[in-house]
Amino acid sequence: YKTEYNIYSTQSPVEPHSVNVYYKLHESAARWPLRIVGECGITGRQLTFSTLQDQSVRFAGLLQRGPGRGVKGVGNGDVVSMFLTNSPEYLTVFYGIVGSGAIPSPTNSSFTPDELARQILDSGSKVTVTETLLEPVVTAAIKNMKNPPFVYVVGKSNDGHAELLPILQDNNTPFDMDPQIEPDEFVGMLYSSGTTGMPKGVLLPHKSLSASLPAYQHPEINFDLPCTDEHQTTVMGLLPFFHAYGSYMGLLSGPSSGCKIVTLPKFDPQTYLSAIKKYKFRHLHIVPPLLSFLCHPAVTSSDLSSLQGVTCSAAPCSLSHANILKDKTRNDFFFQELYGMTETMVVMTTPVGQERLGSCGKLLYGSQARVVHLETQDTLPPGHKGELWIKTLGAMKCYHNNPEATNQTQTSDGWIKTGDVAKYDEQGYFYIVDRIKELIKVKGLQVSPTEIEEQLMKHDAVLDAGVVGVTCERAGEVPKAFVVKKKDVSEEELQSFIAKNMARHKQLKGGVEFVDALPKNPAGKLLRRVLKERGV
Numbered sequence: 001y002k003t004e005y006n007i008y009s010t011q012s013p014v015e016p017h018s019v020n021v022y023y024k025l026h027e028s029a030a031r032w033p034l035r036i037v038g039e040c041g042i043t044g045r046q047l048t049f050s051t052l053q054d055q056s057v058r059f060a061g062l063l064q065r066g067p068g069r070g071v072k073g074v075g076n077g078d079v080v081s082m083f084l085t086n087s088p089e090y091l092t093v094f095y096g097i098v099g100s101g102a103i104p105s106p107t108n109s110s111f112t113p114d115e116l117a118r119q120i121l122d123s124g125s126k127v128t129v130t131e132t133l134l135e136p137v138v139t140a141a142i143k144n145m146k147n148p149p150f151v152y153v154v155g156k157s158n159d160g161h162a163e164l165l166p167i168l169q170d171n172n173t174p175f176d177m178d179p180q181i182e183p184d185e186f187v188g189m190l191y192s193s194g195t196t197g198m199p200k201g202v203l204l205p206h207k208s209l210s211a212s213l214p215a216y217q218h219p220e221i222n223f224d225l226p227c228t229d230e231h232q233t234t235v236m237g238l239l240p241f242f243h244a245y246g247s248y249m250g251l252l253s254g255p256s257s258g259c260k261i262v263t264l265p266k267f268d269p270q271t272y273l274s275a276i277k278k279y280k281f282r283h284l285h286i287v288p289p290l291l292s293f294l295c296h297p298a299v300t301s302s303d304l305s306s307l308q309g310v311t312c313s314a315a316p317c318s319l320s321h322a323n324i325l326k327d328k329t330r331n332d333f334f335f336q337e338l339y340g341m342t343e344t345m346v347v348m349t350t351p352v353g354q355e356r357l358g359s360c361g362k363l364l365y366g367s368q369a370r371v372v373h374l375e376t377q378d379t380l381p382p383g384h385k386g387e388l389w390i391k392t393l394g395a396m397k398c399y400h401n402n403p404e405a406t407n408q409t410q411t412s413d414g415w416i417k418t419g420d421v422a423k424y425d426e427q428g429y430f431y432i433v434d435r436i437k438e439l440i441k442v443k444g445l446q447v448s449p450t451e452i453e454e455q456l457m458k459h460d461a462v463l464d465a466g467v468v469g470v471t472c473e474r475a476g477e478v479p480k481a482f483v484v485k486k487k488d489v490s491e492e493e494l495q496s497f498i499a500k501n502m503a504r505h506k507q508l509k510g511g512v513e514f515v516d517a518l519p520k521n522p523a524g525k526l527l528r529r530v531l532k533e534r535g536v
């Protein structure tokens with residue numbers, strides 16, 4: 001099938017923005033200076049568009065002149081890392097870094113000192129911005145560094161670092177910024193989640209974001225982003241801004257569309273529900289663990305009465321949970337799944353009125369997708385499973401400092417190999433099935449761990465299951481299951497349940513181990529590499 005025929009593509013009906021996200025923010029600030037762009041969902045602290053513009057420009061100037069203490073001016077191509085939880089100030093810091101010409105590199109705020117140190121060194125950050133509560137982690141992380149980054153603290157510093165807000169709030173701090181941002185410059189170095197290995201720094205050019213924003217804002221897509229003089233959309237800013245999903249929706253497309261972002265620094269059931277009631281969100285972006293929370297019987301229909309729909313992404317989401325949520329909400333409630341990766345931004349989701357539970361939706365405007373045979377790399381027709389390849393104007397330029405990974409992921413003619421096994425149907429709906437790295441090779445045959453997990457979940461004693469390959473002398477690898485029990489069941493019973501229902505090479509020859517919980521990251525991604533380490 002080596003024909004163009006099986007390449008699924010959509011033309012953009014809208015011109016990609018000629019301006020980038022930084023200028024868009026300034027446009028919004030000129031149009032709606034006194035509108036709130038950021039509000040802390042806990043303290044109620046507010047940030048207007050004009051203050052955001054003012055303070056971020058001042059921060060940009062500060063970075064360019066140089067923070068002092070031996071650190072020279074920071075500008076084009078330099079990296080500034082951000083070790084912060086979601087807050088209105090996150091916006092100020094992020095857009096300030098962009099305005100200076102440096103590259104903001106958001107960092108996972110739950111990192112330990114070692115993990116943070118690794119990422120600061122990997123990114124080559126000259127400056128790190130953190131907050132009072134996280135400052136001890138930064139102090140520990142940079143303690144033994146030869147060239148530690150200069151540290152700014154949002155809030156009080158207890159370790160003698162520079163406090164940022166007083167400088168930005170001081171009207172006497174000079175600023176003379178008129179940044180010229182070129183489309184090929186980077187709007188961010190976002191790190192992948194590190195599900196399959198070490199997180200990788202992904203360099204995203206302004207032009208990629210400019211190309212994908214119109215797709216997010218298109219009326220056919222249910223994100224409810226566009227704002228007018230009469231209407232301002234309120235966006236829930238709980239998903240972390242350091243991760244691609246949270247940053248595309250909250251940090252990048254939200255402010256540049258004129259939205260108000262209500263930030264929550266962490267998930268707390270009561271705060272989350274009260275925020276939904278108080279701010280009457282029409283649309284929420286969620287991840288599978290939040291979906292399962294919303295399905296909990298303690299969350300009532302009245303808690304969710306403002307909601308017209310949700311978008312769920314980052315990991316496979318459960319069909320039965322989607323249905324439970326739909327039952328709790330209004331009749332025309334729209335459940336949407338979204339697929340994307342740090343390297344491609346958002347590429348698939350469900351257009352308005354075309355809900356199809358279980359699918360991650362259709363290709364967004366301005367992208368191409370194909371599914372290729374895992375061995376021959378032939379392009380496959382609908383219905384066949386293979387590796388998903390994406391071509392999109394929203395793609396990364398490359399990984400930071402990792403030409404080997406870049407070469408493995410990008411083809412010379414611009415396709416990104418996602419590493420995900422997928423298929424699509426005749427109507428163009430896509431389904432994500434597995435990750436290639438996690439397929440189990442039994443006597444040379446590819447076995448899908450997801451397929452065995454789904455079968456195990458059909459057993460009424462199984463609450464959750466994770467399957468990985470363990471080494472076997474005869475077969476190379478064999479499947480082993482980690483199971484969270486709902487009620488009592490033996491290893492033999494589950495092995496024979498699989499033996500009855502699945503082909504020989506899929507049987508649980510590696511055994512079954514009962515566990516209290518499966519290792520998952522906060523976005524709900526199953527960490528099979530952690531199971532694999534335990535499985536040997």
Ligand code: ATP
Binds near residue numbers: 314525
């Ligand atoms: P790493 O690349 O560091 O191993 P990661 O791939 O999990 O980590 P992200 O870029 O955050 O890092 O996640 C993208 C991946 O998340 C996709 O490649 C896919 O495997 C998974 N994913 C995203 N959306 C969905 C979805 N709707 N259904 C299933 N999987 C999804």
Ligand code: MG
Binds near residue numbers: 192193341419
């Ligand atoms: Mg990945």
